[in-house]
Amino acid sequence: MCTLAGPRVTSSLRPSFCPSPDRLSGAAGAELSDERRSEDQEGPLSSTPSLQAALASAENMLEIDLEALAEIELQKEEEEATTLGAPRVSLASTPACKDSELGIDHPYYDVARHGILQLAGDDNSGRRVITFSCCRMPPSHELNHSRLLGYKKNLKAFYVVHPTDFIKVVWTIFKPLISHKFGKKVTYFNYLSELREHLKYDQLMIPPEVIRHDEKLQNMRLGRTPPLVKMPPPRPPLPTQQFGVSLKYIRDKNKGELIPPVMKETVTYLKDKGLHSEGLFRRSANVQTIKEIQRLYNQGKPVNFDDYGDIHIPAVILKTFLRELPQPLLTFEAYEQILAIISVESSLRVTHCKEIVGGLPEHNYAVLKYLMGFLHMVSQECIFNKMTGSNLACVFGLNLIWPSNGASSLNALMPLNLFTELMIDFYENIFSSRVVPCGTSL
Secondary structure (H helix, E strand, O other), rough: OOEEEEEEEOOOOOOOOOOOOOOOOOOEEHHHHHOOOOOHHHHOHOOHHHHHHHHHHHHHHHHHHHHHHHHHEEEEEEHHHHHHOOOOOOOHHHOOHHHHHHOOOOOOOOHHHHOOOOEEEEEEEOOOOEEEEEEEOOOOOOOOOOHHOOOOOOEEEEEEEEHHHHHHHHHHHHHHHHHHHHHHHHHEOHHHHHHHOOOOHHOOOOOOOHHHHHHHHHHHHOOOOOOOOOOOOOOOOOOOOOOOOOOOHHHHHHHOOOOOHHHHHHHHHHHHHHHOOHHHHHHHOHHHHHHHHHHHHHOOOOOOOHHOOOOOOHHHHHHHHHHHHOOOOOOHHHHHHHHHHHHHHHHHHHHHHHHHOOOHHHHHHHHHHHHHHHHHHHHHHHHHOOOOOOHHHHHHHHHOOOOOOOOOHHHHHHOOOOOOOOHHHHHHHHHOOOOOOOOOOO
């Protein structure tokens, strides 16, 4: 899982991890892996007692009142905005994302109603991404900010967008006192476009005010005429391409075979050697290794997973293939129907799921049946691999379906995972009525 943050609506933008969140704003991002590992488990800055003590000690040692500095910084920028005639935007006029609304009795209703956190799919390495929009942070009297600091996961990367000089100074002061591992995970970006190298930018739900601020910064930068760089036209996919192309393209280039070679090879290998591997599909793998294997597949070269000595590599390759399809396996058209599964009576959900799956195009249906048959087989060995249908659904749900306009919201997680779990647990019932062409069975 991964996080990304966005700026608060004041006259400037400041990162979210600073000591006084009710006074500061910014855009920040982080990435979290699917698996918690005790040797690398680090939460937010304020969640570790030793870190709190270190920060408190540093404050006393350096006699710096960060709260006062933040207030001074904010007042200076407000004065500048007033001088320039820039209106200050009220938080009350900043609507939260409509998908973030929960029932008033929900334990995190106070957070969700502001639309501060949004799920944004996976990053380029297959790790979950969450956007944290600091521009939607209300004053501390409206929301207990400590509620946002108790999220503990295996943090893999933390991206800060639009940092001010104040934030950089504070980070420079306290970096020596913070965990070395965490320090290496923090990266500053001056512009949103820099995120494209690390994240699927189009999936990020970036608030309009953040985009406007970014455009302003870009225009200021372009005030100095940049050198013209001629970009080469995009290259067409290779005839042997497997990643980032449609199922139809792969079928047409592979003599009409419905099951893509990369899926067939990874499933076959995992079925033979990985069914008893604990945490199958939950563990990450070396990013460079994954890219190298993708390159081999795209060039039509053979891949021998035995050479890598890690059963989780073919598992990550399978998830990556699904995630990089131009259109999700369950299709954009089925997205709203799948979300509605949560409102269907429990006893009718399997039937409803079967109807939706039965309405998929033939090729999508055949590939989905092949995949679900394998995941059902994995779940049958959960006593060894600890991967129940529910656990597998959490891993595969967002790799099978996403909306055409951006990423799924946090509210969509439950129905998407429920639908995926139904397909895995009731595989034989859901996929029994429709015949698929020969050569598509496990």
